[in-house]
Amino acid sequence: MSVTIKDIAKLVGVSHTTVSRALNDSPLISEKTKVKIKAIASELQYTPNYNAKSLVLDKSYNVGLFFSTIKEGTSSSFFHEVVRGVNHILHKEFSLIVSGIDDYMSFNEVNKKHFDGIIVMSQSTKDDFFIYNILEKNIPLVVLNKEIPDAPIINILSDDRMGAFKATEYFIKEGHRQIAIIEGKKGFKSSQERKEGFLDALLTYDIPINKDFMVEGKYDLESGYLEMRKLLTRSILPTAVFCSNDDMAVGAMKAIAESGRSIPGDISLIGFDDNVFASFLSPALTTVKRPIEEISKEGTQKLLRLINNKQTKKETIYMKTTLQIRESVKRIEL
Amino acid sequence: MSVTIKDIAKLVGVSHTTVSRALNDSPLISEKTKVKIKAIASELQYTPNYNAKSLVLDKSYNVGLFFSTIKEGTSSSFFHEVVRGVNHILHKEFSLIVSGIDDYMSFNEVNKKHFDGIIVMSQSTKDDFFIYNILEKNIPLVVLNKEIPDAPIINILSDDRMGAFKATEYFIKEGHRQIAIIEGKKGFKSSQERKEGFLDALLTYDIPINKDFMVEGKYDLESGYLEMRKLLTRSILPTAVFCSNDDMAVGAMKAIAESGRSIPGDISLIGFDDNVFASFLSPALTTVKRPIEEISKEGTQKLLRLINNKQTKKETIYMKTTLQIRESVKRIEL
């Protein structure tokens, strides 16, 4: 069927071992024969059978990219950015297998034979079981987006807490005192971090915390819309709302517009992520930029080093979040 | 290191052949021994080495999902929906390898040993070379989204032309006569289809075609914005703009808002795709729903049948596009 090194060997008149070595640029083989063999190989369009290589070299040529889920709770731009980032760095040598942790019943299929390395884009605390499982199996691993504190893991994340703090602080400095938050999905680490940053800021600036101004979303458009509607029923309305991601901010904008109010005229808004849409909304959304693509790229680079044993030790890298000031926050004179 | 059938064989006191047969439920093996072997196998948490299986069975356990590119020109929601759709149907038996056609220099690595089947989400006409290559190699193939007319291929696509026609027709029936189009990315089949549907409608209803009302976008937010700005410089303004996808519609909305005009008060808008954002915009975007997830699911089902030799013959399936009427089109009294 397809060309093997044995076929080449016969044609050149050498052993298949010599062919194998020549194609792998072993120093054992003379230049002359290398040239001859490579010529014929490329003429026959030889491609190695990676299954055979895998078997003997104990290398799968696969890298797994695992999301908590690819069904819901993951925003499209987030998903796309991650895949793009990883794909950009990953050498062509590796195939990128994308899947959701929640697609697996048991993790037996996720093993060293199948994956040379694994990137977990971790969102939910439910992922921990999976992560520790990979760790036990000794598969090169990088965890993005969520901190795994006491484990020997390379961990890359954005400083969400600080981002949320900065956003809230900005509200305060612009004169806002009635500040609400639409929290992220329950069980997601990022939801907690952003909420804490938000509360921190309020505490720091001595703004009383109002339970009525804290609602729980699910990181999707729909929940942003619904939770904002809830906020609009309060007897005292917030003048500013911090949305835990941009998707929910879009939903919130919808709810505010429907109520006949304007942004930022009546209510100011800040999002989180800075997804592709943010700057194209009307008004352009002030939001916390989270460098997802950078995190993904950096993580992939680290994973490659790990696979090649260039790096072994635990490392936690925080990527900075930055406030992108645009048009959705109004200054209030006190 | 890891458990093999030979290990199990020793423990049970049979040959590894018997173990292999037992685990594959061969009728040659007695129930008694099957039970015994399976018990031990699961006790040892045996997982077959798929590399070895691949080698001997000539089966890769991989399905490839190829986009024209995953870098740009592909909108995030589109990308996400496709991956989600495919992932949803694909049996766990297969790993899903996601990549961009433009990541490959040569297609040698894309071969039968590496992929049991391939789904091409084809956007650009540049993909044809790749597609014919796969076809030659006799790898089970399904092409989504773009028609490959004279080839024995299973082809699943949305009726974009009809969708664009319906959208334009709707404009016309609502009284619009000055209708512009922001076309999709050059070289993309869908751009052409949608443009043709648009022109068809104008012709059908005897509306003169105005070159000034036809601008070329790139399917992204930015270009929607820029092209809309161009349209806004025309001496006679369009009262309606058909955007070849939703992303560009969002960009256009931005440009319109910036110019101080309102939607649909001054300018009506229709998009294409019905992505997650569409209904949450203000105003909610009237758009042509393209069943991307359905197409992806259907395509995956077909591919699985192809892999299992249940289906062999060429087939072209059109999925209906439907106009989602929301708030971005105003009725004009003539």
Next chain:
DNA sequence: AATAATATTGTTAACGTGTGCATTATATGT
């Protein structure tokens, strides 16, 4: 020119699994 050193190639087994064929154990028919 003879020997040692070194560069190049070949032989053989291994990776873990599945399968054709040979072999042995069991059941069936008389």
Next chain:
DNA sequence: ACATATAATGCACACGTTAACAATATTATT
């Protein structure tokens, strides 16, 4: 009980590649 059919298991090899070791060809050293 014996021959025969059939069910159950084992043996040996194959898949395509790499690698340890053995063997041979070439070059360097005296």
